[in-house]
Structure formats: C-alpha cells, structure tokens
Amino acid sequence: MSKAETFLDRSMIALVSRISGRTAVALALILYVGGGLILPLTLGWPTLFLVEANLVGAVLAAAVCIGWLMVRVEAGNRRHLVEWTTDLRLLDPEEFEWLVGEVLRREGWTVRETGSQDSPDGNIDLDLTRHGQRSIVQCKRWTAMVVGVDEIRRFLGTLMREHLPANAGIFVTLSSFTEQARKEAQEAGITLVDSSSLYSHIEKVRHAEPCPECGKPMILDRSKHGWWLRCAAGRCSGKRDLSREPGRAIELLMQSD
Ligand SMILES: [Zn+2]
DSSP states (O other), rough: OOHHHHHHHHHHHHHHHHHHHHHHHHHHHHHIIIIIIHOOOOOOOOOHHHHHHHHHHHHHHHHHHHHHHHHHHHHHHHHHHHOSSSOGGSOOHHHHHHHHHHHHHHOOOEEEOOTTTTTSOOOOOOEEEHHHEEEEEEEEESSSSOOOOOOOOHHHHHHHHHHOOOOGGGEEESEEEEEHHHHHHHTOOEEEEEEHHHHHHHHHHHOBOOOOOTBBBBEEETTEEEEEEEETTTTTEEEOOOTTHHHHHHHHHHHHO
C-alpha cells in the first residue's frame, strides 16, 4: 500500500470509529446524494461526468458504511476477547496483542496496534498514549520459553531509538522472565507483565466496560426492552444493548451491590 492509501485508510478508520451509526448513514447520504447527484446536476455537468460523479459518490458512501461496520465488528471482537477468554493460551499472537491492547484501553490508554509485520522495528506491538505521555508495548505470546535478558536489552534499544525513557516500556508475556531479565528491567525501569500479573490486570478491567462513543465507564440500566449499558457521562448517548447477553447483565448485577 502506498503512503497516500495508508493515510486515506487511517483517516477513514479514525473518522468511522468516532461517529455514531446515524451519523455514518447521514454522511453516506450526503456523499452520495450531495456529491454524486445534486452537485453535478447544479453545476450542469455533461452526462458522462454526471455518471462518474455518481459512481464516486456511491463508492465513498459505501466506504463510510462498510468502514463503520468493520470498526464496530472489530470492537465487538475485542470486547468478546476480554470477557470470555478463559485460557489465554488459545490465542494466536495477533489475538494476544488485541487482548493486551483492549486491557490497556480499559485502563485509560489510547492504544494503537502497530501491526508488527509492517513496522520497521518489530519490537513495538502497541503504541500507547495517556495524559500526553507515550509508551510502547512489546507482546510475546510465549508459553514454554521464558523471556531472557537479551529480549529486554533489545527492547531497551528500541526505546532508545524511539527517544523514550526506559520507564515508557512495557513488556508483556504469557510465560515469565528469567531472574537476570527481571533485574535488568528493574534497573532500567521497564514494566514487566507476566502471565499471572496479566490475569490480574484482566480481572480488574473485565467488569468496567467503556462507552463505545467516548470511553467513559458505562452504567447498567433497565428499560422495558431489557438490560442495557448507558454512558455515565451526562450528555453522551453511548450505549450497548444487553438483551442478547443476559449472562453479562447478571454478572454486572451480582457485583453492583
Ligand atoms: Zn460516552
């Protein structure tokens, strides 16, 4: 993919992940009806241009709708991962990154999955920002092998190349770390997360679900249609229907006393 395509892709994803379904439909209509019909008609374009403008309008409108759906499906998958993953070892490396990303997102970080295959430096799996501070995460879905000091040193090198202090580094693994690796990380300030501390991170965040619109926590509520979660922030209209997930509603009810 060219740089321009990647940029367009990113902008589209950034756009569709911020808007509601209704806005997406409205935008698609504006693009299609406005850009593809009204504008060329008002300008009195010849038929051939008109057909082309119509086509471009339709493609853009479809891109908005499909993009919006894709982002929602992906968010749903992430949520599912944290809620129902009982054995993290079943996850493939990419799913593992997703899971770690979702946990951090619920801890208040803005998370960007870097897609390690494309990046020049395979040592950054997640790029985080919170309160204007940047951190990077390396995820190693190893189960049998223990993470050694060499891995820590390589990660330190990456942090240096990114002009980040060592304490901006988080190393996550499903296995554990060697004594020497722990010592090295502690001296430098790198945060280590092994399988047991990852489990406790998940336990802490698995019940607090963020609003899909603004990321603030959501409150359990009930209407005549059944249980649903609504955003705690007053003016935000973010919500999620729980009518098809009675188990989730029960789980939330049990701990809200
Ligand atoms: Zn909200």
